[in-house]
Amino acid sequence: MKYTFAFSLIFLLMMMSCGTSKKTKSASAEQPRTQQPKPKAEQPNTIGNTDSEDSLNQETEEVEEVDLSSLNAVERYVYNYAGIAQEEMRLYGIPASITIAQGILESGSGSGKLTRRSNNHFGIKCNGWQGDKVYHDDDEAQECFRKYGDAKYSFRDHSLFLFERSRYGFLFDYDSDDYKSWARGLRRAGYATDPRYPEKLISLIERYQLNEFDKEVLGKTGDTALPKPQRLTLTNSEYYRVKRGDTLYNISEKFNLTVEELKLINKLKSDHIQVGQELKVKN
Known part of the structure; x- marks a missing residue:
């Protein structure tokens, strides 16, 4: 009876050992699936950039370099x-x-x-x-x-x-x-x-x-519109209204006066002027 029990216990331990081994092998066989490389479909940008760079290099090579020494x-x-x-x-x-x-x-x-x-x-x-x-x-x-x-x-x-x-x-x-x-x-x-x-x-x-x-x-048609200066308008034909950014210098230049003449005409003691101020620009 003792021999029969011992034999049964040994047999049971052997069976448990085999089961554990199978589980270990099965787990190790499934593990690599979580580390698969990214699909090739996600890598076209690398190829595209290479083609673009090659094209850019070709265009650069086609530009004629100027020999400044000549x-x-x-x-x-x-x-x-x-x-x-x-x-x-x-x-x-x-x-x-x-x-x-x-x-x-x-x-x-x-x-x-x-x-x-x-x-x-x-x-x-x-x-x-x-x-x-x-x-x-x-x-x-x-x-x-x-x-x-x-x-x-x-x-x-x-x-x-x-x-x-x-x-x-x-x-x-x-x-x-x-x-x-x-x-x-x-x-x-x-x-x-x-x-x-x-x-x-x-x-x-x-x-x-x-x-x-x-x-x-x-351009080819030759009719591209380009900026033109606005003609100056005077108040009562003799006065100019100061705009943002104006200075006595640029106003005097517009009307062919010197800064000193402009200050004298308007009895100005300094170069300070204000937006909206009217300045006499004719004697």
């Missing part, structure tokens, strides 16, 4: 600043060809002493300027000129100089690609005293085909 001073100036002049044309309607030619002429193709010291490409004098200044011999000894941190701000001031002054308003009535009329008009408006100034601008424009930059802005 360009003369004027050509380098055009290369560096034509894009800025075109943007100014879009914003203010001044032909890019005129702006580039003026910059070439007045800055010595960017290598003039004043330009190198101040990034001032158009010889714009201080006249109430609150920014940095440099002093340079011009019509008189040690005249004050505006200094810019970047040349693009000089181009912007040039645009505003023409756009905001009434004496240049008639220029914007010319066709936007009529660089010859613009060149002669600048001289007539008093921009330069050199009687050959228009011919110098026209010669530069035609020699270096600067009018092609105008055509790019105007």
